[in-house]
Amino acid sequence: MDIVEKTRRLKKYEASEAVAFRSEGSPGMDFLSPFGPLIGRTRISVDLIDHLNAVSDSVLTPGQGAEFELSEPDCSWGGEDSLQSCVARAIRTYVECVEHEPSGLVQLDNFWVVSQFAGTPSPVHFHSGDLSGVLYLKVPAISPDEEQRNYIAGRQAGYINFLIGGKQRFARSLISFKPVIGDLYIFPGWLLHGAEPFRGTGERRSLAFNARVE
Numbered sequence: 762m763d764i765v766e767k768t769r770r771l772k773k774y775e776a777s778e779a780v781a782f783r784s785e786g787s788p789g790m791d792f793l794s795p796f797g798p799l800i801g802r803t804r805i806s807v808d809l810i811d812h813l814n815a816v817s818d819s820v821l822t823p824g825q826g827a828e829f830e831l832s833e834p835d836c837s838w839g840g841e842d843s844l845q846s847c848v849a850r851a852i853r854t855y856v857e858c859v860e861h862e863p864s865g866l867v868q869l870d871n872f873w874v875v876s877q878f879a880g881t882p883s884p885v886h887f888h889s890g891d892l893s894g895v896l897y898l899k900v901p902a903i904s905p906d907e908e909q910r911n912y913i914a915g916r917q918a919g920y921i922n923f924l925i926g927g928k929q930r931f932a933r934s935l936i937s938f939k940p941v942i943g944d945l946y947i948f949p950g951w952l953l954h955g956a957e958p959f960r961g962t963g964e965r966r967s968l969a970f971n972a973r974v975e
């Protein structure tokens with residue numbers, strides 16, 4: 762392997778020098794958080810969200826949680842602005858930014874919709890693909906009391922929780938994001954994540970997928 766190829770192969774493991782946050786204390790300090798998996802977040806258009814909700818409404822029974830796979834025509838509806846195309850572009854952006862080089866093959870597996878109501882958990886799990894993602898189509902009204910109440914170490918009701926490495930002193934090992942309609946998260950398929958059951962009204966409707974990336 763020549764030096765150019767070797768450098769290229771190692772480059773994708775090189776972290777960023779970006780400052781995560783700053784302390785104005787004495788002394789002031791820059792904090793870098795260079796290691797670990799990266800989670801990408803982008804936005805999906807209202808038109809596409811509306812289409813995916815209309816499709817889901819035609820499949821789901823109101824008030825009943827369920828899970829179903831989207832058909833190929835539904836995934837490709839909208840041409841360049843379809844779910845397939847938007848997700849493929851987001852994955853290419855993710856790979857290019859994380860690995861410092863464009864991705865070759867991006868193969869999207871199935872897309873599935875998960876509809877949940879109060880009290881339903883999504884136990885911590887990982888996915889089978891190289892990269893996975895979740896897109897929020899509907900979010901419940903979580904009661905403010907519930908939102909204040911922590912379950913364990915900051916995992917919050919109805920939020921998506923990403924976890925890594927257990928408790929390690931002086932390291933960050935979990936993060937919770939409040940679901941927002943139209944937010945699309947891309948993350949390594951091996952990264953553990955789950956959602957605590959929420960108390961409140963309405964539906965938590967998300968769409969998930971796996972992708973093989975080379």
Ligand SMILES: [Fe+2]
Pocket residue numbers: 886887888954969
């Ligand atoms: Fe998942």
